[in-house]
Amino acid sequence: MKKTGLKTNDLILQTITKIVLFIVIIFSFHLFFAGHNAPGGGFIGGLITSGAIVLLLIAFDVKTVKAILPINYVKVAAFGLLIAILSGIGSFLFGVPFLSHTHGHVHIPVLGDTHLATAVIFDLGVYFVVVGVTMTIIQTIGETE
């Protein structure tokens, strides 16, 4: 975010941000994983994560946020796209057409009997793309003088 000439008092916003940020991010993770059976999913999860980072940007400034999160968001988007495509190509290994998904119950030590779907991998790609794209655009525009 571009710094304005005025010296504003962000103390309240900054303090709240420090706490709320984690709640928002955890909530976004929850939404992502809940996505298959309850409202949520990769798209919304990704948007909320970006929303959290945008909040951080509003409360602090671009430089500080870059120092906290030294992430190249272009790469995040590329990474997400790669996951999504690989999850589609993965179906070839099982002799089924591109992007076929399956699901079933798996026993995981701590969590017990869990219902898992391969679509989640694809959704993870969507999540990363959304975070990457949103933040790339906002950060690039925000950075320019």
Place this chain on the structure above:
Amino acid sequence: MTFLHWAILFPFLFAFMVPFLYKTFRKIHTGWFVLPLPICLFIFFLQFLPGVKYKEGIVQTVKWIPSLGIDFAVYVDGLSLLFALLITGIGSLVVLYSIYYLSKEKEQLNAFYVYLLMFMGAMLGVVLTDNTIVLYTFWEITSFSSFLLIGYWHYRERSRYGALKSMLITVFGGLSMLGGFILLYIMTGTFSIRETIAQSSSIADNGLFIPALILLLLGAFTKSAQFPFYIWLPDAMEAPTPVSAYLHSATMVKAGIYLVARFTPVFAGSAEWFWIVSLFGIFTLFWGSFHAVKQTDLKAMLAFSTVSQLGMIMSLLGVGSAALLFDHFEFYSVAILAAIFHLINHATFKGSLFMVAGIVDHETGTRDIRKLGGLMSLMPITFTIGLIGAFSMAGLPPFNGFLSKEMFFTGMIRVLNMDVFQTETWGFLLPVLAWIGSIFTFIYSMIFVFKTFAGKLQLENLPKKPHEAPIGMLIPPIVLASLVVIFGFFPNLLAYSLIEPAMKSVMPSLLKDGEHFHIHISHWHGFTAEFWMTVGVVILGIFLYLTASKWKRVYDLQPKRMTLNQLYDHSLKTAGKTSNRLTSFYMTGFIRDYLVYIFAFMIMAVGATMIIKQSISFAADDAAPVGIYELILSIVMIAGSITAVLARSRLTAIIALSSVGYSLALFFVLFRAPDLALTQLVIETVSTALFLLAFYFLPELQKKDKTRRFRLVNFIISAGVGGIVTLLAISASSERTGKTIAEYFLETSYSLGGGYNVVNVILVDFRGFDTLFEITVLAIAALAVYSMIRLRTGGKDVEENGFKNE
């Protein structure tokens, strides 16, 4: 997936590993890691040799897009095996050669081998697949990797020019070919080549037959550098020599030959196929050889020679296609035999000659024959290889080129005996041009070897002090030159192992099960017409070579301004200018204008459709009752919209607009669509943040200096959009015919998709493809924003702040 499929995919997979190998082992030349792959593949394909002797090839199919009939079907028969062996065999030698040719300190080896492997895999795909769409895909990848390899030394202007030229011409041909494939599909209903061949008799009368034929040949002619499309090949010589030897002489340029051979069973028997393929081929032979004589650059000479030799093989395929019409087909099928035999021979002698040219260039620093000479004593091994290759190319005994050249004459002379397709009219051109072309071939072969190795050594003109090349660089051409000699003395080694199976693939309908073509290749046929033609070629060739300086004026008869290259350059320039003018006519740079285009188009398209289809209707029978919440929200939204339009400052407008957005989210809550509500809320938040950012850079709102006309247009557009969307929404909800698809999704979302959240299951599973494309578009948009904003400040800034820093 069988091992055959993997054989095609291995080069691609290996290409992924090359950059890592390059980074990890900087001390070792990356080529050493690549070398085992083509060798293993060569050995793998050798195993198929006994299998292809039977008429039926081996088919392995993997479903790819079954709904469209596109399968990754691999088909191994004589023809495809021949090409696969060429690709992997020459590939191995070229990789070995490149290890010594490209320095590991100076060159970007990772890029080089990635492109080369990409090409190898794609080329294997082209020749091994049975599905035309898969063939097309691999075909374009070969064009693409050829582009990258020609432009490998991208800092050279000529390299970039050559790369672009080859790309434009071959991709144009590739697209035409795709059109041809689609026409074939329309006629036969299948993308499978074998099934198309099976139906070939029924499509000959179809009106689309000739267009399909022409489109397909456009693909073949551009790829195989036939006249008038050959102009890209000489410029492709800007590529490193291993690439020229591999792509632009032995394999990729033969893809067009492969295509013609592969589709001969479909099109042969039609007069158009016979005439177009033979005449273009024979003229290319003449034209290429004539131009080769004029060249002073060794590689340019070889490039034109390749053009002419490809023309020769092409004309043989054209002439041979007529064999299908005769009962005594053995008499005419000799042309096909010659084509396949010469294909192998050309790969051996031309490959070795390219490598010789590369060695000369590498060791002396120049390829200009005016500066070269007398290298015989300094580079005896290279000279011997060059001599064998050039004599074979000239068609001198006892090398393999002699055998296929004689057979070529035989095939051309036999055209005169044909009494089909009105061969009595223009048929005489074929043997005549063949003979003239062969004379020029003889001359440039002599120039190649004697101007370089004989004569006076001009040390002062050479940038480097010449000496014999390292042994690793000599092994590949030695292998090829020995093959030239071996095939020259024992041609029948190839007869029933490679040539005969390949002939069967080109002319499958001629033989019954278990039958064979009779092949016997011999050196001496008696005092036949072919013999006297060869004698004539040698005598006239020697005479013209010795008196070359006197004929210079004849060679320069074609004015420089009239060449095809001029035509290409000029049309490219004109095309650029015209499209620039056309584009700047409507691309004003104002987003406002673009919005006007988009909305005006939308109003007209949607409005016209609704009127024509008479789908405007108002029925409020099953509308839900309007409650107090909906009323309040609607009022808020209307107020917000009006405020946004009338606001005097941008900040007010943005806030008003987001109030509309948030109210919409509440609507979703009211109608119990939590997913949509959630998305809408977050989108609204993020886009408001974005607006505030962008708003910072926008100028003040200026309402005063707007003309009446401007306001009127805006008014019409906004009223139109509003009206159309309202009409559309009302009509859509009141004209519901049949069951909605919602039922289906609700029923199957758990059983098929494994989730209760229907929206998400649709997004990631049922319509996963849409989502994949959407996120791709998103990522592209982000990249566009990123690069446009970063690049705005000029190139230097990007280096500092852009990718390199992060």
